[in-house]
Amino acid sequence: MGKTALIVDDSSSMRQMVGFTLKGAGFTVIEGGNGQEALDKLSGAPGGKVDLIITDLNMPVMDGLTFIKQVRTRAMLRFTPILMLTTESQESRKAEGKAAGATGWIVKPFHPEQLLKVIDKVLPA
C-alpha cells in the first residue's frame, strides 16, 4: 500500500518541488500552506493519519514548532516521523524542533535525492 506524506510550507513552489519528488517516490501527497491548514488537512486524512510529515518552520498563522507540538498531541500521530525544513542550520533551531517533537531535519537548499535519502533514515521502506 502506498504511503501518504503531508507537506507543510507557505511557499507553494517549495511544496510543489517536495511534492513532486515524493510523488515520484510513490507517496500520496497532502499539502498545507501553514500549520493550521495542515492540522485541518490531517483531520480530514483517512484515519487522521499520515506516514510522514515534512514541515517548514517559518510560516504565517501557525509556525512549524507549534504545528509539530500540536501534531504530537494527536494519538494517531505520536510516533509519525516529522522532518523539518530549515534554512537555518543552527543547532538552536534543530534543538527547538526536536524538543517540540520533530524527528529530523533537512537543510535548505537540498536536492530531491538528498530529501529521499533523509526520508530513508526516518521511514522504514
Added chain:
Amino acid sequence: MNLDMTIFHQAFFEEAADLLAELETQLLRLEEAPNDSELLNTIFRCAHSIKGGSATFGFTDIAHFTHGLETLLDRLRNGQAHVSSELTQLLLESLDQLKSLLAVARGEAASAPNSDPLIARIDAAIADSEGQKPTIASPPVEQVVPDEVQRYVFRFVPNRDVLRQGSDPILMLRNLFEMVDEINVRCDTSNIPALTNFDPEACYVSWEVEFTSQHPMSELLEPFEFVSDDCEVSLTAVAGYWQGDAAQQVACEVASVAQAVVTDVAAAAIVTSPAPEPTVTAAAKMETHTLRVSTDKIDKLINLVGELVINQSMLNEVVQHFEISSLPRLLEAVAAMERASRELQERVMAVRMLPIKHAFGRFPRLVRDLAATCHKKIDLKTTGEETELDKSVIEMIADPLTHLVRNSIDHGLETPEERVACGKPEVGVVSLNAFHEGGNIVVEVSDDGRGLDKDRIYRKAVDRGLISESDPMPPDDVLHNYIFHPGFSTAAKVTDLSGRGVGMDIVKQAVQGLGGAISLSSTPGQGSRFRIRLPLTMAILEGLSLRVGDEVYILPLTSIIESIRPKQGDVRVVAGQTEVALVRGDVLPILRLYQFFGVEPIVSEPTRGLLVIVENDGRKIALLVDELIGQSQVVIKSLESNYRKVDGIAGATILGDGRVALIIDVPGLYRNVMPAQAIMTAAA
C-alpha cells in the same frame, strides 16, 4: 532520480514577486511601528522564503544575497538589532536589489547591479548588532579511514523519549547494518522496569554492537544523525575481537530483537526482563548543596513549562477580546492553566525528593560501634527506606534521628544479662521505620528495651518545678512530654553517649523547625517508640487563612483542632488576668491574636469572634480571630532571608489577590506568650 528544477521556476517567480510586494508594504510600515513583532516576523518570513526557494531552484545570486539579509532580519525580530532610519533605508535598497536580481533570473533584464557593496553593509549591520561576529565552529574534520576492513564497537543508548520524536532505533540499526559485516549484537534490556512502572511509549533498551566494515566512520554514524544530540551514540575503532564478558552477552540475531521490540515493546519487556534488581550502591552518601536529578525528570519539567506558556497565551488571547460569551473558554483556559501548574508543582517537588535511606544509611555502622561501647547486643531493623522526603528535610532529620537511636541504645536497651533475667531475648532490637501517613511522612525509632521510668520522670519534674509535689501523677502522655524539656535528663549516670540532659529538647526543636511534630509512647518493660511526623516538603504548607483586623494570617492546618464560637458563659477570667474558655470541660487559655500582633481589632469580644483551638505538645490554647477565610495550600517564603526572624511568625506567603499574609508559628506562639507555668496554672 533526476529532476528538472526548471519546471518549478515559473511557480517560484510568481511567488517571489508576491513576496517582494509584501516585503515592500511591510518595510514601509516598519518606521511607524518599529517594535511590532508581528510585522518583523512577516518581514523575516518573506526574506526567508525567497532565500529558501532561490537556493532550492538554483538561483545562487539571489540566495547568496538574501542569506545575510535573512540573518539581519532574524536579529531584528529577536530584538538583537533595532530599527533605525539607516537600517530601514538599507532594507529598502536590498529590496530593490532583489527585484533587479529576480528580473535577471526571469530573463527580463540582462544584468543587475553588483550585490557586493550592499552585502558588505548588511554584514556590517549584523556585526553591529552583536558587537562581534560569532565564530562559526567548523565541524571537526573527520578522520577518513581508508577503504580497508576495520573492526568497530558501537554503542547506542537511545533517549527514553526517542520514540515520541518519531524516531525508530531499529530502523537506524538496520540502516547501519546494511554497511557492516560480522555483526555481534548485545541488547541491554536491564533498564526495562517492572510492568507497573512500565511506559510502553518509552524506549528502555540499548545496544552494543561489534562489527567490521569498510565504510568510513562518518558514513556509519550517518543513520544516527538526528539522535546523536540526545542519545548516546559512540563508535570506536578497535583491534582484535569482542572483549566483553561472555556470560553477560546476549548475542542474538538483530532481526529477532528488532522484531520483538518493534512488534510489541511491552511483550518484549516481559519476556526478556526479569524484574531488575535494584542496584544497591554502597555510596548512598549525601551531597550537601547539589542534587542529582535524572534528565528524565528535567525533560518532563521543560515540557510542562512549555505547556504552561501555551496555556498562558491561550489565556491572554481569551482575555484580550473578552466578551461574556467567551466565559466558558476562559474557564476552560484557567482550568488548563491550573492543571499544568499543579502538575508542575508536583514535578518540581519530586525533583527534591530523595529516599530516606540517605538518612538511614549511617545507622548500621553507628549501631555496631555503640553496641561495642555499651556491651549490648543489638539488632538494627529498618523498613521503608525507599520512602521519599524532601532533600532538605532528610539532611536536617539525620542528626535528630541519630540522637534518638543513641538514646534508645543507651537508655532504652538493657544489657544482655538484664534482658535474659527479664525473660527477653539476649539481643535487643532497635527499629527505624518510615512510611506515609496522610500527606505526612512518619519516621519511628523504637526499641524493645525497658521503657521509660515514670516515677523517675515524675520526681525529676517535681525537682525542676514543672509540677508541684502535691499534684497527682499526670497522665502518661503529659509525663512523657517532660523529657523534651530543656535540661531534663533522667539517666542515673551521665554516659558518654547521652544523658547530659541536652538532647531531647534539641531533637524536638529540630523536628519542629522542620514543621513536624514528635511524640512518644512507652510501655514499661516492653520498650519505647518515638514517632516523628514530618511534612513531605518544607516549601508548601496546608493552611487555614484567617482574618484578624485588616490582616490575613495563615495557620498551619496540622496544629488546628477545631474552631468554635464561645457562648457568653464559656469565657471566664481566672486569677484576675488570665482569660480562659471552657470547651467541653477543658479550660483553655485564650490568646487574642490582635493583641499579640499589635493589630487594630474589628472583633475584640470573644463571643462575637471565633476561637481557633490549636495544640502543641499536647497543650491546647484558643486563639481569638475575627473570622476564618478558608483552607488553601500556600508557598512558604522565608522571612529570615528577606527581613529577619520574627517571634511567632514562621514565614510569609503571597495570597491569590497579591497581598502578603504571615504564617503563624504555633510552637513560637507558645514559647513567647505562654510560659509553661502559666498554662499549667490555667489548666489546673
